[in-house]
Amino acid sequence: MVREELKKGLLTENAILVSALALCPALAVTVSLKAGLCMGACLGAVMLFTNAFVSALRTAVPDRSRLFLTLLIASSCTAIVMMLLKAWFPSLSDRLGIYVPLIAVNCAVIGRAENYAAKNRFQRSVVYGFGAGIGVLLVLCFVGGIREFIGAGTLAGCKILPPGACIPFWIRAPGGFCLLAVLLALVNHLRATGKASGAS
């Protein structure tokens, strides 16, 4: 059960690559590996804890008020993550700016909690949320790493490419859109040819 749920969250139902949700954080802050890693960790943590709390409370709340409860839980988790980020990594927290508070209304977080955690048992939801969180983290790191490498010629701050060889287009907004488009097209192609694994 654990492996199957993990794989579902991580690969076959990957929030960014397969469902094309959570595009805002995937594009906005992923200009370096470090920023991608940090954003991915925040998003993943909020996903995990929102899934856990929504699933634990699912029988206690009537269906009609569940969306409101999900919103409250997601925004409280986000507020905690924000405070921790500000205390531990103040410079990163400034750089990520409004995108950390916006995790609270991220469509992937709310969607996963509403469609999955509200209908499944606690352990199952936690495992699924963990897988989905790691899946998002990996994609954000990957996108951030690529953009930093070909856009600025560095990787995690170390210089790799000579200054003439990098293309600043990729760390600007249009480059983000185009890179993600290519990535999604690649995943579409792999899924169509039946080799969904290895996508991320």
Place this chain on the structure above:
Amino acid sequence: MNMHAIAEISLAALLVNNIVLERFLGLCPLFSVSRRLSGAIWFGIAATIAMTLSSMVLWLVSRLILAPLSARYLEIAVFVPLIAALVLASGHALERFAGDTFRRIGVYFPLLAVNCAVIGVALIGAGPSMHGNSFSFAGSAMHGFASGLGFLLVSTLMAGMRERLELAAVPRAMRGAPIALMCAGLMALAFDGFALFSSAAK
């Protein structure tokens, strides 16, 4: 607050820091409503109303309630339910009291109640802005209004493009989200040209 500052805020929010193409907010509704031109336009108008209203209310809440209590860290936990309630209520009010034209906008308000673009614009308006100086009340309202117009502009352009795309031979792997993202990327490249305005003004 003079006219020059107002004009600068609105031009920046409309073109230079366009909410969709430079700040990447509101991508999910952009791709879902831009299938048809009329849907894109009505949704853009609804978004403009919601963004203006929430920018004004959240600026007041943030400055008059949260800042004196030094509880700015609670911002997001307070804003999310507040905006959801505000947007839903204004949607109901529009449907109830406005004429038939405006009734068509009302159906989009539930979609806007939990939306990263509406909350993001309000957060930018209420918080310290990127360059250190924060917005005044009028500035925040204007910023919300112009950001909404920016969304309207991009979603209308996007809808026009997608109507053409339906007739084009798109490779199978690129169909759907990838080609829409690629179009958005090319549009963002064009909008990057507006950044020259802001550097020329300084």
